[in-house]
Amino acid sequence: MHDVEGFLNKLGQIRTKTRQIAHKAEAVLRRQQSMVPELRNKKDAWILEQQRRKKDEIEDLVDLMRRYQQMLEMEKRDVEHMTALADICDKKQKRLELHTLAIQLHNQLQARPAGLENFADIATNMAGLQLIRIPGRGYRICLTLLDPRQPQRCCSLLLLLDSEGKYKVSECEPALASLDELVTELRQTCNLTQFVHRLRQEFKKLLLAHPPSAETAQTEHNDAVASA
Numbered sequence: 001m002h003d004v005e006g007f008l009n010k011l012g013q014i015r016t017k018t019r020q021i022a023h024k025a026e027a028v029l030r031r032q033q034s035m036v037p038e039l040r041n042k043k044d045a046w047i048l049e050q051q052r053r054k055k056d057e058i059e060d061l062v063d064l065m066r067r068y069q070q071m072l073e074m075e076k077r078d079v080e081h082m083t084a085l086a087d088i089c090d091k092k093q094k095r096l097e098l099h100t101l102a103i104q105l106h107n108q109l110q111a112r113p114a115g116l117e118n119f120a121d122i123a124t125n126m127a128g129l130q131l132i133r134i135p136g137r138g139y140r141i142c143l144t145l146l147d148p149r150q151p152q153r154c155c156s157l158l159l160l161l162d163s164e165g166k167y168k169v170s171e172c173e174p175a176l177a178s179l180d181e182l183v184t185e186l187r188q189t190c191n192l193t194q195f196v197h198r199l200r201q202e203f204k205k206l207l208l209a210h211p212p213s214a215e216t217a218q219t220e221h222n223d224a225v226a227s228a
Contacts, residue, residue, distance in 0.1 A: 090193055128151075139159050
């Protein structure tokens with residue numbers, strides 16, 4: 001009888017402990033379940049933070065690229081400004097040289113004083129270079145004194161700027177095989193003086209290799225002047 005009662009007491013104790021364990025497990029489960037929304041919220045917040053940081057990094061990169069582009073544009077304008085100043089100085093120097101040459105010629109020929117105003121044009125023509133401004137299009141460069149046999153033959157082309165502000169040429173007469181190379185070099189250096197010098201060399205080689213008749217030379221010269 002005592003054994004049965006002892007067994008029942010132990011069984012009751014086991015049941016009590018089992019219930020306690022079950023309650024504890026249930027409490028733990030509830031706590032874990034209650035943590036799920038919190039963990040989800042933390043995860044969502046972390047994802048949003050990462051997205052915000054990435055967005056900020058992209059915006060910073062875009063801003064950096066924009067400032068870098070502005071810096072390049074400023075440097076380009078500075079280079080263009082310096083090139084323009086250098087070109088102006090070069091033109092002034094050449095005009096001074098031409099004017100000096102004209103005065104020497106005037107003294108030798110004992111020209112009338114009234115003709116002094118045309119010395120620059122005379123010297124320019126003697127140098128074999130004419131720059132003819134064509135409104136709305138650009139400048140026509142006319143070169144003569146290329147072929148000693150036909151010094152008045154004119155080789156010309158139209159120099160202008162495209163929509164991107166880059167040099168381009170058209171209406172080159174006679175055609176030059178090396179024209180694309182010359183224009184590419186001009187775009188890289190922006191050195192018009194060097195371009196005209198190279199252009200004269202190429203036209204001169206072409207004319208000396210293929211001299212035209214006198215009638216053709218005069219016609220080309222008249223056409224170039226008339227087109228201005």
